Amino acid sequence: MVRDAVTARQAGFVLCRKCHLLCDHKALEINNHCPRCGARLALRKPESLARTWALLTTSLILLFPANLLPIMTVTYLGEKEPNTIMQGIEYFIESGTYVIAFLIFFASILVPIFKVAGIMLVLLSIQRKWTGWLRHKTLMFRMIRFIGRWSMLDIFVIALMVAIVEFGTLNSIHAAPAATYFAGVVVFTMLAANTFDTRLIWEEADR
Amino acid sequence: MKKISPFSAFPPRLKTIDPEGLVACPDCDLLLKDAKEREGVAPGRKSSCPRCGSVLYSPRKNSVERTLALSLTGLILFFPAMLLPVMTLDAMGLEMATNLVHGIFVLFGSGFHAVAILVLLTGVAVPFIKLLVLFVVSLSIQFKSTSTLPILFFRLYQFLDEWGMLEIYMLGILVSIVKLKDLARLSYGMGLFCFTALLIITVCTAISLDEHRYWSLLDKAGRNT
Numbered sequence: 123m124v125r126d127a128v129t130a131r132q133a134g135f136v137l138c139r140k141c142h143l144l145c146d147h148k149a150l151e152i153n154n155h156c157p158r159c160g161a162r163l164a165l166r167k168p169e170s171l172a173r174t175w176a177l178l179t180t181s182l183i184l185l186f187p188a189n190l191l192p193i194m195t196v197t198y199l200g201e202k203e204p205n206t207i208m209q210g211i212e213y214f215i216e217s218g219t220y221v222i223a224f225l226i227f228f229a230s231i232l233v234p235i236f237k238v239a240g241i242m243l244v245l246l247s248i249q250r251k252w253t254g255w256l257r258h259k260t261l262m263f264r265m266i267r268f269i270g271r272w273s274m275l276d277i278f279v280i281a282l283m284v285a286i287v288e289f290g291t292l293n294s295i296h297a298a299p300a301a302t303y304f305a306g307v308v309v310f311t312m313l314a315a316n317t318f319d320t321r322l323i324w325e326e327a328d329r
Numbered sequence: 330m331k332k333i334s335p336f337s338a339f340p341p342r343l344k345t346i347d348p349e350g351l352v353a354c355p356d357c358d359l360l361l362k363d364a365k366e367r368e369g370v371a372p373g374r375k376s377s378c379p380r381c382g383s384v385l386y387s388p389r390k391n392s393v394e395r396t397l398a399l400s401l402t403g404l405i406l407f408f409p410a411m412l413l414p415v416m417t418l419d420a421m422g423l424e425m426a427t428n429l430v431h432g433i434f435v436l437f438g439s440g441f442h443a444v445a446i447l448v449l450l451t452g453v454a455v456p457f458i459k460l461l462v463l464f465v466v467s468l469s470i471q472f473k474s475t476s477t478l479p480i481l482f483f484r485l486y487q488f489l490d491e492w493g494m495l496e497i498y499m500l501g502i503l504v505s506i507v508k509l510k511d512l513a514r515l516s517y518g519m520g521l522f523c524f525t526a527l528l529i530i531t532v533c534t535a536i537s538l539d540e541h542r543y544w545s546l547l548d549k550a551g552r553n554t
Contacts, residue, residue: 127359127360127380128359128360129353129357129358129359129360130353130358130359130360131358132360133360135351135353135360137353137355137358139355140484140487141484141544142355142541142544143544143548144351144352144353158480158544158547158548159480159483159484159544159547160477160480160481160484161484214507214508217511219507222504222507222508225500225504226504256357256381257380257381257382260356260357260381260382260383261381261382264356264383267491271491271494271497272497272500274451274494274497275497275500275501275504277444277447277448277501278448278452278494278497278498278500278501278502279501279504279505279508280432280436280444281432281433281435281436281444281445281448281452281501282415282427282429282432282501282502282505283432283505283508283509284432284435284436284439285427285431285432285435286416286418286425286427286432286505286509287418287425287509287512288425288435293420296439297436297439297441297444301441301444302441302443302444305443305444305447306443308447309447312491312492320356320357320381321356321357321358323357324357324358324359324380324381325358328358
C-alpha cells in the first residue's frame with residue numbers, strides 16, 4: 123500500500139484517457155482537449171455512475187429473456203425443437219463432451235451473471251462509501267472487462283450453425299428470439315464496463 | 330512517497346505538457362514520480378502501479394517494425410480466411426460448405442438483423458479495420474509522416490480494440506465442430522487454416538504493439554518539423 127498517496131487530480135493534473143498523456147489541469151479550462159491526441163479531457167469519465175447503472179440495469183433486464191427463451195431451434199427430420207442456453211449445455215453433458223459443456227456454461231451463464239453482479243457490487247461500494255478492499259475491487263473490475271467479451275461465444279456458434287446446417291425443411295438450425303436478447307446482454311455489459319471509471323473506486327479513500 | 334505540492338514544482342505548461350518524470354495511473358489516478366525509470370523497463374517486462382496493479386508500461390522490442398510486418402500479413406490472410414470454405418458437412422449425400430461470412434447473411438435473412446450486424450462487426454469488420462488502421466499508423470511512423478491522420482487512426486484503433494473478437498470466433502468454430510461431428514461427416518477447408526493463421530497473426534500483432542511508444546512517436550512525428 124502506498125501511504126500519503128497523491129493523485130494526479132490533487133496535484134493539478136489530468137490524465138488523457140486515450141493516450142495517457144499527463145496534462146496540466148488548465149488544459150481543461152482552455153479547450154478541453156488533449157494536446158497530443160485531441161481526445162476530450164475530463165478529470166473523471168462524465169456521469170460515470172449514472173450511465174453505468176443505466177446500462178447495467180438494461181443488461182439485467184435482458185438477462186431474463188436471454189436465459190428463459192429458446193436461443194436456437196433445431197429441426198431434425200421435420201421435428202422442431204427449441205433450445206434454451208441451458209438445454210444446449212445439457213445436450214453437451216449428455217453427449218459426454220464435458221469440456222465444451224463447461225465452456226459454454228462459463229461463457230454464457232457464469233460470465234454475464236458475474237459481470238452484472240460484480241459491477242453492481244463496485245457501484246454500490248462507491249455510493250455507500252465502503253473504502254475497504256480497494257485493490258481487490260479494481261482487480262475484479264479489470265477481470266470483468268477482460269472476460270466479458272467471451273460471452274459472445276454462443277452468438278458466434280449460432281452464426282456458424284445456421285450457416286452450415288440448412289438442409290431445407292427436413293434438417294435445419296435456426297436462431298430463436300433469445301439470440302437477440304443475449305447479444306444485447308453482451309453489448310450492454312461491455313458498454314457498462316466502458317462507462318465506468320475505476321478511479322472512482324479510489325476517490326473516497328484518497329479524500 | 331513525499332507530497333508534491335500542486336503548482337510550485339510544476340508551473341503550468343500548456344501545449345508541450347507531459348510533465349517531466351511524472352506519470353499517473355489510469356486506473357486509480359495515483360501520481361508516480363519515477364516515470365523515466367518505469368518507462369525504461371526492459372522489453373517484454375512490465376511496470377505496474379504500486380497501488381492498484383494496473384500496467385503502466387510494457388515496452389516491446391522493435392514494436393513498429395514487427396507490428397508493420399504482422400499487420401500486413403494479417404491483411405493478406407484476411408480475405409481468404411473469411412471467404413474460403415471453413416468446413417464442409419456431408420450428411421445423407423448432401424454436401425454443404427460454409428465460410429465465415431455466410432452465417433451473417435443467413436441470420437440477416439431470417440430476421441435477426443441486430444445479431445447479424447453484431448457478428449459482422451465483431452467477427453469481420455472490426456478485426457479488419459484494426460489491422461488496416463494499425464498498418465497505416467505503423468507505416469506513417471516508419472516513414473516519419475507529419476500528418477495528423479495517423480493520430481486519429483490510432484485513437485480509432487484503441488476505441489475498436491476490445492470489439493474485435495477473432496479469438497472468440499475461433500472458439501466458436503471449435504465448439505461448432507464438436508457439435509456437428511456427431512451429426513454428419515465433416516471435412517475442413519482452406520478457410521479454416523487461413524483463419525487459424527490470421528488469428529495467430531492478430532494475437533502477435535496485439536502483443537508486438539507498444540501503445541505508449543506509438544503515442545510518443547506519433548507526438549514527435551506531428552510536432553518536430
